[in-house]
Amino acid sequence: MSSRNLSAAQLSGLVKAGDIVIPGDAELPSFSRSGASAHVDRMFDYMHDSDRDGLKLLFSIFNVLPAFLLRGILKLSEKDKALPGPLGAAARMINVGVKGVVMTLYYSDTDQVGINQAIGWDAKCDELDLPEGVEEVAAKEAPQALAAAASSEAERATMLARAGAAALSRLSVKERSAYVASLRDIVLRRREQIIDRIQADTAKSRSDALMSEIYGVLEALHWLEKRAPKLLADRKQYTPLSMLGKSSWTWYEPLGTVLIISPWNYPFIQALIPIASALLAGNTVIYKPSEHTPLEGLIEELLAEAQVPPNWVRIVYGDGSTGAQCVAARPDKVFFTGSTRTGRKIAAQASELLVPVELELGGKDPMIVFADADVQRAAAGALWGALTNTGQSCTSVERLYVERPIYDAFKSELTRQAERIVQAVDSDGSADIGEMTTGFQVEIVARHLEDARAKGAAVLCGEQWDGKSKAIPPIVLDRVSDDMLLAVEESFGPLIPLMPFDGEEEVIARANDSEYGLTASVWSKDLERARRVARRLACGGVSINNVMLTEGNPALPFGGVKNSGFGRHKGEHGLHGFCNIKSVLIDKDSNKIEANWYPYTTEKYRLFSDLLTHLFGRRRSALIKFAATGMKLEKYSDKAGKRGREQ
Amino acid sequence: MSSTQDIYDAIIIGAGTSGSYVALGLVQGGMKCLMLEAGHDFDKNSYPQSELDANSQLFWGGGVELNSSADIGFLRPKVVGGGSVVNQALMDRFDDLAFDSWREASGVDYFTREYMEQWYDKAAEQISIQTVPEAYRNGNADVFRNGFEANGYCYAPLQRAQKDCGHAQGNSCIVCLGGCKRDSKQSTPITGLKRAREAGLELRADFEVEHIEARDGEVRVGGRGRDGSPSNYRARRLVLAAGAIGNSKLLLASGFQSKLPALGHNFHTHPQYMNLALYEEPVDAFKGPLQSYKSADHHFRHSGFKLENVFAPPVAIAMLIPGFGRLHQRYMKKMRHFACIEVAVRDSSPGRIRLKRNGDLLIEKTLNDEDKRRRDNGRDALRNIFYATGASEIIEGNVAIGLHLQGGCNMGLSGGHSVTGPDFKLHGYDNIYTADSSIFPNAPGLNPAFTIMALSIKAAADILAEEGR
């Protein structure tokens, strides 16, 4: 064999490298056996001079290198990305050059030594049309679009989201959190536009939108994206002594496709946090926003910009009947945030289908201020807690209990501050509160106010409200009794009912005397007392010397008791709420027959019974005896298991 | 040294997509034209049969040329017909996004969809364009389609310059990457170039132009035939159609840089990353139509990447699969079980074409962070598609490929930042024109060939108008 371009030594260098790159196996000949190197001139004749010279030099060197070194060089050339700039480039050049020559000569199968057959390559393009008698290749049917058969938008969305789960569930949590990270970048970058959209749908003040919706989403996404990989990693669990040699695990797997229904008070936060949590856990999502604040198109746009595939989150717009259709499509879980009335309906519908639900419902949250609390700070906190989002939060302060000795001072401070509240749907962040979002909520507030007035409450500020306008000002009420509607039902507006109390026991009893139990706050210099009271409050979260703060921390779970719902959102528990927590117990493959397997015999009964005595008894020598009995039992069981009962 | 006495009305350098259609316009307008092409003149019966010979004989450098960091391999056609012989013949009309960014980058106001429509229509009259028939789609197209559907991404069937591919008889278009063996692909040697030759175009193949000079109102062109013998030619006008790299190389070698400081800059390639996925069942990605679908997802487009189902013949697949030895062989034996999708990046960071001291090409082209993000977003989408369709393993292709070589003589209004004017003349030269891929102001992110055709047809019309013909 000879070449116009390569010397004998260079040719042998090429063949040496060729046999490392393609050593051959049962089906494929080695590079040298393929005879491909005979065609080397058909390549080299056409190369740029510099490439040709470089390769000739390489092959000359290869010829004198021991095989292991040559292999090392080729291996190293594959690690180009780990090598710095010019070295990486050199490695790539060697790699592309050597592999290029060897692969081209070999896989062109110029001599037709069966390489094409072995790899299954038989592409052809015949010049002439089909000869007589040869069968045509069958044409395939026209492709059908996914979910073409769906009868409603809800069903279609569910089918599409189910299809999306195939890819999402295979991603690692880290890969999923990359999407959440870019979502966070986008929310941060586009926050002003987002706030415009939120204001247009809700009539919030601009600062309300920034400080709760935007800040809340960013904080939560940040936490989720950083913590989820750890929280959703496989966990080793305790394995009892009696199961020695085995290991126990929990795996946090996706449920599949979950339905998220969100309310109108925080349309942004209530969309993105549950959506991100569900996605991180590997679920695709059907999301139904409130028909009052749909933010139409916004969430899709942000998700798409974050490269989230459309079928991972399908958004369905519509009212309660659409929500019911979504539940009827049988998602793997329903995560509902909204009113207790609707929550009950959803739970009823889901219970028929045995679809698990999680409900985050209303509240009538108490704030308890003891006499040793700082009056000015507590009043400012009360004001914010009652008025943020114009009082339209499920955890708004709706009952304000103030200990008698400071009641009057607190009342005048609160009223003083309330009168200074600026109300507007502003564009520059200068307003404290915006307007009410929905007309029907205005009616409820009006009804509660009327009822309170009729039953003797005094309006300390806000009396100028006409009972109709969506711009309800802060309304502070005194002489409130426990039988008034605004002391019992959720008002969801800027009403602040002030009530005096005398002593811990009384205030705990009154605070707990509610059909709701979402969150609460306790204010006192005496932290011990504050904790004591907090422990006895029947609710899902308590802020001490602060207000509405538990839900501000994304690491803390959120949820209530009684009519405030069940299940926990956010935090580790919230993430796990979107998981199928799979229990896994791993034993080795062996030839052993386990002690608790058949056959059961009197002898085994006795041994097992002894074992229990030693394992759970309180004697000091128990452990040694347990080990001895255990071994006996194991041996016996193994033997009995293999030989059968008769022996 | 031979030198012909004739002065041509025009010399066209390069017999590719652009050269063929500029030449057609000029000879049809009655101009006496000579076309010089470095590559060989094949026909359907003589196109190289094996991948080895196709790589060697249809491309510069024997197959692949590398950038300076050796992480992008450029495939640069060298054959009568140029890219139209070796390409996949997918035909895209540019969208507003592409033209808007061209207008912004160049200041040339005719880059609009409305204005270009007429030139696209004229281009469409020259070739048969078909929607790739879905009825003969292969398993790879199904993976693409099903994966797009499962994730909710948008896709669309591809348009290809082809006629009578005979899929019913089991033909595989992948073979035609080495030149179409049944004249189905609408390469210029059987379309525009054929008509031009019939109308009197003189073609000299196997002739590499090495030097050009503009003097005394005429141009002189010197080069060598395959046997190394030099020739010189003269003409009143010169049309450069040697492609993005070819034009820059020739102009740099001929000393045009001093007058055209932007020469060789603004080089784009739509870096492509082919990614393979392994399936239990055979996919047969190389059977039937090679490519059927492209991404039509608004967000992909705006994120700066596109996806197409694609495959490659064995040598190229062997180069894509990382590693070597027995494991590599095992993968090769799974050839029929591979699906393949490419990510093509709409590259935002321009490269630069230069010459080394010895006259060799030096191509500087890297991906900046934004381009890497585009690539990675594309790869993520691809991973989702493969996962959704049950792939057992994904193999990221080893090398990036540059097929859409663009720029180097970018169009613009003035000489500082551009090389070619809206009238297709090099700035400061009244008789040197170019309308090929080198004039692209930036990367459009779409298949370029159809737009090259349209612009070349327009350039010919502009030259004829100037000639008063």
Ligand SMILES: Cc1cc2nc3c(=O)[nH]c(=O)nc-3n(C[C@H](O)[C@H](O)[C@H](O)COP(=O)(O)OP(=O)(O)OC[C@H]3O[C@@H](n4cnc5c(N)ncnc54)[C@H](O)[C@@H]3O)c2cc1C
């Ligand atoms: C494998 C592959 C697939 C592709 N698929 C598609 C596709 O599906 N759709 C699409 O739109 N685009 C595709 N392209 C890109 C497209 O083919 C090119 O962008 C287009 O052909 C460029 O046209 P052009 O006229 O600028 O250059 P070319 O068509 O490349 O023509 C330039 C010609 O000039 C010759 N030349 C260069 N220098 C000299 C010299 N000094 N002397 C003489 N002759 C010279 C070259 O040999 C060449 O023949 C593909 C490209 C490749 C390589």
